[in-house]
Amino acid sequence: MVAMGLSKGNQTGVQQPAMSEEDFSCVDVAEFDAISINLKPKPSEKYPGKLHAQSVAKRLGSKQGLIYLPSKKSCNYEDSDQEVFFRQRRYFYYLSGVDLPNCVVTYNIEKDSLTLFIPPPNSGTSVIFNGSSPTPEEIKAKYDFDAVELTTALPDFLTHFAHREKGMIYVLHPYQIPPKSTIMQSITLEDGCQSNLYIPPWETSKLQPTMDAARTIKSPYELKMIRKANEISAQAHLNVLRGIKHFKNEAEVEAVFAATCIARQAKRQAYGIIAGAGENASTLHYVANNEPLEGRQLLCLDAGCEWDCYASDVTRTFPISGAFTPEAQAIYDLVAQMQEECIAMCKPGVNFRSIHLHAHAVAAAGLMKLGLLHNGTFDEIFKSGASVAFFPHGLGHFLGLEVHDVGDGTNSLLSTHAKSWLTNFHSILQDPSSSSVSVLAPNMVITIEPGM
Amino acid sequence: MVAMGLSKGNQTGVQQPAMSEEDFSCVDVAEFDAISINLKPKPSEKYPGKLHAQSVAKRLGSKQGLIYLPSKKSCNYEDSDQEVFFRQRRYFYYLSGVDLPNCVVTYNIEKDSLTLFIPPPNSGTSVIFNGSSPTPEEIKAKYDFDAVELTTALPDFLTHFAHREKGMIYVLHPYQIPPKSTIMQSITLEDGCQSNLYIPPWETSKLQPTMDAARTIKSPYELKMIRKANEISAQAHLNVLRGIKHFKNEAEVEAVFAATCIARQAKRQAYGIIAGAGENASTLHYVANNEPLEGRQLLCLDAGCEWDCYASDVTRTFPISGAFTPEAQAIYDLVAQMQEECIAMCKPGVNFRSIHLHAHAVAAAGLMKLGLLHNGTFDEIFKSGASVAFFPHGLGHFLGLEVHDVGDGTNSLLSTHAKSWLTNFHSILQDPSSSSVSVLAPNMVITIEPGM
Known part of the structure; x- marks a missing residue:
């Protein structure tokens, strides 16, 4: 979503997807110059929370311990009775696939056991207003958990782990440790004696970087979700193109895009729809989408929906009239x-920084050919970083549970919001292979989105 | 949005709107059995923040002091680089009309002076990504402030008030008092001496109930906004009715409703769209909207957009096939x-509780006539509260900056989420005029939404 989007082709580069032909078929959508993927998901397939937990545990390097991840809580807006728009915590989702509030997922590394804790089913007036909430049995049938318990069982569960099992409890952040009252309690042992709770060390620094690393390599199930999100977004882009000649305002572009996604059950956008006409297209994260199309030449549509919490990201720029001017072309x-x-x-083993540099080399050569950069040799112009003025943002980013998905390390070029791209450019130029975190690996999903 | 919505007619009862015929024209929309209002807003008209501030000050009963209201801050989702969906604080909006983050509005009661503080304009990379933010001059031209300053001027402004002016600083909540570092500083007086800041008493209990009372009586500008929101929602309902025979799933209903609003620049819904077919219609706040329409008789669509932060609320139930069965009819x-x-x-001076009781009287009589309630006289059946089983929710609520808008007092029947409606019913029955807060007054805006 960062590119200005004068781009064509399928923007999402998936590295060696580990999927058989049975899973989907690729169809060339001629009028959109893109590949549309027809997914044939198996309805019985469950979210691979356990597979993901095993991947995290392997990277943690410990054979014991408990991973503890609370879901997002539901809450109302301040001074309002309206519920805050619910967006699940991505780390919780990665181990559960559950898009419900007020739950906790735990993974016992030694026992290879994944447990979900859900709130007690609602009752009374709440059922009249909100319907009934799922029972443990319903959750167990639908998901891949070894056990599903009520959150009321959580104190005993943690107490038992603290007393009887070895290893630390891994949490993302200190504030996600459950309140002391939940875990500081005495228990009755099998011999009838009372015992005070042994508090295991809470480990608060390792889990996030470990999960970030795990999340860069997508499981086959995740690849399907990302493809499905991109497929719906492609349909939404197509519907905009079909209607664009009749639209009067950027708002109609947003409306048609959103409606196409909602009608296909992709209710949430992965990021705010960016539909900028004319000069609005030069604001990378323009979201007002409320100005007339008349008298404007190009429209940049940068929009992608979510599918089951997985993001898509598609940017296209096209002429509102249907035909490019020679300059725009x-x-x-x-x-x-x-x-x-x-x-x-994009191949496994390639450093993403060298690909980014290549984009600038193509840009510099092209801009020289067009006469927009001159007074120097290619080498001089390229090394000056002049192309950064035209292409001032990242080449792409990881895509997954976040549209700018988490990466393995904080300095990855796949991160889009660097403060100064000119500084970035010069640091890459000096050492294109300087950081190992930018090396592509099988089953990473990244975007390639140059812009001008 | 609470009603099950077996209703017709224009659901929003506006008490004596103080608007001239020039402001809008009413058009009967025959096919929808509703009144559509064609608004002709004057583009130059400014949000009446000052009028609202004066109304609040008058009710505060103090001739001195400063009302201090911070706007919502912008922030990202936890462990994500995606910005949280922005929903302005309604109390801040009521005195400013400004839908931007990271601002503060103050009203000096004695000086009758309304001041907005905005963050310094963004620069550098931020402009490339987000465009330029408005300057104080642009804000001043567009809104009704006596002064527009940068938030960097706020510490001096508060220091000056504390030193030179009389009265308390009124805030909604203790946590909205600015951090001590902002206001605890020494200043240089005109005679050259240093002086430590006099901290005025922060008043944290009076502002909210006072503003709630002020907000129940809508200004003419507010009435226009609410009418505009309802007009767009009516169009969206119409578009759903036009398409319903072709839809296969509740999701398409949601899509068409949302798209109609977005295309008309009403980008936000006042509450989650409720499009429930068949038995889903009996969950009052059903929001999944993802089930097939086939084989289901009725659809309940409870949905209303926001217009400039003002809510609409329209509920209709209709047959998916186009024709009611005799029972449904x-x-x-x-x-x-x-x-x-x-x-x-609905007239000024009428107690809303008596109107609610009347709805139950009509319900009881009607259900007896249909043979659904029997074995008793009307009086016995009515007084038993048996109709509460069919109509288990409030009759309506205030509508304004919230869909369930704030009221004057916490026990108002206009509040929708009472724990037990049967208990409520019996308490009203005993004393229909028990609470003064339920008395209708000119320019209140309420919904009337019985359901079954």
Whole structure:
């Protein structure tokens, strides 16, 4: 979603998806110049929370311990009776696949046991207003847990772990440790004696970087979800293109995009829809989408829905009238060339920084050819970083449970919001392979989205 | 949004709107059995923040002091780089009309002076990503402030007030008092001496109930906003009715409703769209909206957009096939009768509790006529509260900056989420005029939404 989006082709580069042909078929959508994937999901397939937990545990390097992740809580807006828009905590979702509030998931590393704790079913007036909430049995049938308990059983569960099992309890942040009252209690042992709770060390620093690393490598199930989200977004882009000649305002573009996604059960966008006409297209994260189309040449539509918490990210720029001017066509073709050559470079083992540099090399050469950069040799112009003025943002980012998905390390070029891209450019130029975190690996999902 | 919505007619009863015929025209929308209002807003009209501030000050009963209201801050989701969906604090909006984050509005009661503080304009990379933010001059031209300053001027402003002016600083909640570092500083007086800041008493209990009381009586500008929101929602309901025969799933209903609002620049819903088919219609706040329409008789659509932070609330139930069964028609007509008779009772000075009781009287009589309640006289059946089993929720609520807008007192019947409606019913029955807060007054805006 960062690119200005003078781009074409399928923007999402998936590395060696581990999927068989049975899972989906690729269909070339000629009028959109994109690949649409027809998914044939098995309805019985469950979210692979356990597989993900095992991947995290392996990277934690400990054979004992408990991973403890609370879900997002439901709450109302301040001074209001309206519920806050619910967005699940992604780390909780990665181990559970559950999009409900007020739950906890735990993974016992030694026992290889994944347990979900859900709130007690609602009753009385709450049922009249909100319907009935799922029971442990319903959750167990639908998901891949070894056990499903009520949250009321959590204190005893933690007490038991603290007394009887070895290892630390891994949490993302100190504030996610349950309140002392939940875990500081005496228990009656099997011999009838009372015992005070042994508080195991809470480990608060290792879990997040470990989960971030695990999350960069997508499981086959995750790849399907991301493809499904992108498929719906592609349909939504197509519907906008079909209607664009009749639209009067950017708001109608947003409306058609959102409606296409909602009608296909993708109720949430992965990020705010960006539908910028004319000069609005040059604000990368423009979200007002409320200005007339008349008298404006191009529209940049950067929008992608979520599918079961997995993000898509598709950006396209097109002429509102249906035809490019020669100038716009020239820039469009140059960005398309940047994108296509960069996508072709995406292979396991390649450092993403060198791909980013290549995009700038294509940009510099193209801008020289168009006469927009001159007074120097290619080498001089390229090394000056002049192309950064035209392409001032990242080339792409990880895509997954976040549209800018978590990466393995904080300095990854896949992070999009660097303070100064010119500084970035020069640091990459000095050492394109400087950081190991930018090396592509099988089953990473990244975007390639140059822009101008 | 609480009613099950077997209702017809314009659901929003506006008491004596103080608007001239120039402001809008009413058009009967025959196919929807509703009144659509064509608004002709004057584009130059400014949000009446000062008028609202004066109304609050008058009710505070103090001739001195400063009202201090911070806006909602912008922030990202936890462990994510995605910005949290922005919903302005309603109390801040009521005195400012400004839908931007990280601002503060103050009203000096003695000086009758309304000041907005905005963050310094963004610069550098932020402009590339987010565009330029408004300057004080742009804000001043667009809104009704005596002064617009940068938030960097706030410490001096508060220091000056504390030193030079009289009265308390009124805040909604203790946590909205600015941090001590902002206000605990020494200043240089005109005679050159240093002086430590005099901290005025922060008043944290009076502002909220006073503003709640002020907000129950809508200004002419507010009435226009609410009418505009309802007009767009009516169009969205119409578009659903036009398409319903072609839809396969509740999700398409949600899509068409949302798209109609977004295309008309009403980007936000006042509450989650409720589109429940068949038995889903009996969950009052059903929001999944993801089940097939096939084989289901009725659809309940309870949905209303926001317009400039003002809510609408429209509920309709209709047959998916286009024709009611005789049974559904009978219940529909009964609820329509409840609604129409209750709307006719809405006059200044009438206690809302007596209107609620009347709805139950109509319900009891109607259900007896249909043979659904029997084995008793009307009086016995009515007094037993048996109709509460069919109509288990409030008759309506205030509508304004919240869909369930704030009221004057916590026990108002206009509040919708009472724990037990049967208990409520019996308490009203004993004393229909028991609470003064339920008395209707000119320019209140309420919903009348019986359901079954």
